[in-house]
Amino acid sequence: MRLTILPVLVFNGVMSFAVATPLQNTTLKHSWDNIPRGWSFEATPDPDHTFDLHIGLTQNRVQDLIHHLMEVSDPTHPRYGEHLSKDEAEALAEADPASLNHTTSWLESHGISASRITHRKSGGDWLTLRVSVSEAEQILNTQYSIYRRAASEERVLRSLSYSVPVSLEPHIDVITPTTYFSTLQSMRATSFLQPESDPAEDIDALVGPIFENVPIPMGCSTTITPACLRALYNTSSYVPVSMGQNQLGVAGYLEEYANRADLQTFLKKFRSDATNASFPTVTINGGQDDQTKPGIEANLDIQYTIGMSYPTPNIYYSTGGSPPFTQDSETPTNTNEPYLEWITGILSRDTIPQVITTSYGDDEQTVPVEYATRICNMFAQLGVRGITLFFSSGDSGVGGGDCRTNDGTDRILFQPAFPASCPYVTAVGGTTRINPEVGVSFSGGGFSRYFSQPTYQNTAVSGYLAHLGSQHSDFYNPTGRAYPDLSAQANRFQVVVGGRLVSVGGTSASSPTVAGIFSLLNDYRLAQSLPPLGFLNPLIYSLSNHTRTTSGNDTPSPGFNDIVSGSNPGCGTNGFAAVEGWDPVTGLGTPDFGKLQDLVS
The missing domain is CATH 3.40.50.200 (Peptidase S8/S53 domain)
Structure with a gap:
């Protein structure tokens, strides 16, 4: 597969690229001011390269989960030791059905059919979808690049920022892989x-x-x-x-x-x-x-x-x-x-x-x-x-x-x-x-x-x-x-x-x-x-x-x-x-x- 290296713009030492879809009525979820230390820009990925995108829906009852955790873990509390079952814990970690509906509708508006989306309940509601680099960039108003870690010569596909529609801010906790650069090789x-x-x-x-x-x-x-x-x-x-x-x-x-x-x-x-x-x-x-x-x-x-x-x-x-x-x-x-x-x-x-x-x-x-x-x-x-x-x-x-x-x-x-x-x-x-x-x-x-x-x-x-x-x-x-x-x-x-x-x-x-x-x-x-x-x-x-x-x-x-x-x-x-x-x-x-x-x- 041949890579095409596009012209790079540099702002404050950070390499950036023009994004196909302009930022309109979106909110920034996370961004880095600079490429994380230890990593450097390597190349622009093939826009047709595909990978799994994971979307963590907001856990609306997470405070209830923490409340239960503290009660069953406090030796002075009457409920001490009354741990929850898998199903009970998952119920406290799940997202509101509205979050699922709004997020899938947003993805469908970008051409992602329901058949491409896998819904997982472990650890809260997660949506996993196989996307191309160009699709992910359009969905998240971002630019993906290949970055290299000098210490191990490891290469990863990551972005320096990503955004979601303002209306979805209450419904989405996190999307990966985006700005988290750590990998199994860079973990200590x-x-x-x-x-x-x-x-x-x-x-x-x-x-x-x-x-x-x-x-x-x-x-x-x-x-x-x-x-x-x-x-x-x-x-x-x-x-x-x-x-x-x-x-x-x-x-x-x-x-x-x-x-x-x-x-x-x-x-x-x-x-x-x-x-x-x-x-x-x-x-x-x-x-x-x-x-x-x-x-x-x-x-x-x-x-x-x-x-x-x-x-x-x-x-x-x-x-x-x-x-x-x-x-x-x-x-x-x-x-x-x-x-x-x-x-x-x-x-x-x-x-x-x-x-x-x-x-x-x-x-x-x-x-x-x-x-x-x-x-x-x-x-x-x-x-x-x-x-x-x-x-x-x-x-x-x-x-x-x-x-x-x-x-x-x-x-x-x-x-x-x-x-x-x-x-x-x-x-x-x-x-x-x-x-x-x-x-x-x-x-x-x-x-x-x-x-x-x-x-x-x-x-x-x-x-x-x-x-x-x-x-x-x-x-x-x-x-x-x-x-x-x-x-x-x-x-x-x-x-x-x-x-x-x-x-x-x-x-x-x-x-x-x-x-x-x-x-x-x-x-x-x-x-x-x-x-x-x-x-x-x-x-x-x-x-x-x-x-x-x-x-x-x-x-x-x-x-x-x-x-x-x-x-x-x-x-x-x-x-x-x-x-x-x-x-x-x-x-x-x-x-x-x-x-x-x-x-x-």
Whole structure:
């Protein structure tokens, strides 16, 4: 297929093109002032190239959905634990029939027949239609271009803005793919190899028995294994009994495949009582399960969720979306949106694991606010069904790179991470060392600029803000959703990849660790005929009595090991500091399973 490069007009450094259909009686849904950082204009696409356009209709009852979520997640409310069914949650997420009718009429006016439109109910009402580039440009009063990401040579089809008729503004939440540039390749996996931390040569020294007078196994100050974590977070003596009811899920992207042979090697080395464990891989959106390509991130996640939760059944979700290309490599034939593909796939299922961990994220500012809001509301839809969602908080402290804003002002601000900044997920930060643990320097944490601070954390966060005073006041939003919510070890995890032992760090290690612990708490509750914990944050923030200490900070939250030292520098600053009570480095602290057992029963 031959591409025709059209003349380019440049305004304020942004390449633009004349649009065939003039803007008439339309409203702008979203636009970028500049091409998002890391991407550059590559070419003009063939106008006949086709792709799937997704239209998210306005969820008129989303506030009712959030209201239900908060009631069933609040341990002081009479409805605590009365999670909704799939059908009940979908009813609260659906659009008004008028929105469906008005939007389909609009599409028909552009020559899109009803037979070309697919209506999906998962995650609210979504319309999917196969369109050509020229059709999409006319419908959305925009110009699509092919953009290239220098870091990976990845090419995507995106626009810098899009509009809808004024009359449809109340009926449409978001349309994709348009201005959200992130893809499965540009998402960050929040883990990294640590070649400077050599794997232990003497494996037996790491997995020796936990003697009565030695609560933490030898070697845990330099390398982390399941034995270290089980001792550190007090799960060693618990034996799960609700395997027929309880499940733990791991979300995988980026063609990262969890390898079963590596799991067996890992368990033989580090948890010999679990060597009969395995896991199924469930594919979403064309995901695969290539056992010849073990992934570091995937193996880290599944080895430590199973290592912490055995014999609880684990499931690995492999989400597809890496762009295939036609013979003409300049023309992308894939425009998947990473979180949208995964969560719609999960929400469509009747049975979902009670706990799911995800170790990927983006800078919040790179995600259009309309898209982030819709995805966050879809996470709430999972929560109201009794699902606990853990997301790693990121590995860039308060922000990586130059921390400059992409809103045209080019200011230097702390850069919160998404989805960790969504108030309906539980964000997990990182610690290092033992006796005592300290906040690890790369632990992502801060305050959202998209989502306001939820009431469940107001008291805990106000103590930290009082302690902080005017420090960093020009860099963050004190009224935003604060994160992380809790934390766990994040350094020197021993992982088997391709039969070899490697050392891995990152909050990607923290999130599956915490997921395993709370999966055990669900097991404990289910054994008592109690419902699973579901959306966790109202519970864990309510555990603290929030009385003031002489230093003016909050007291530690019962059930958690308070982390009082460490910081998360970034953006040319020393970042935030860990203190007594909640802080934006380690949240409420690291979990103590034994204490939490007493609090959740």
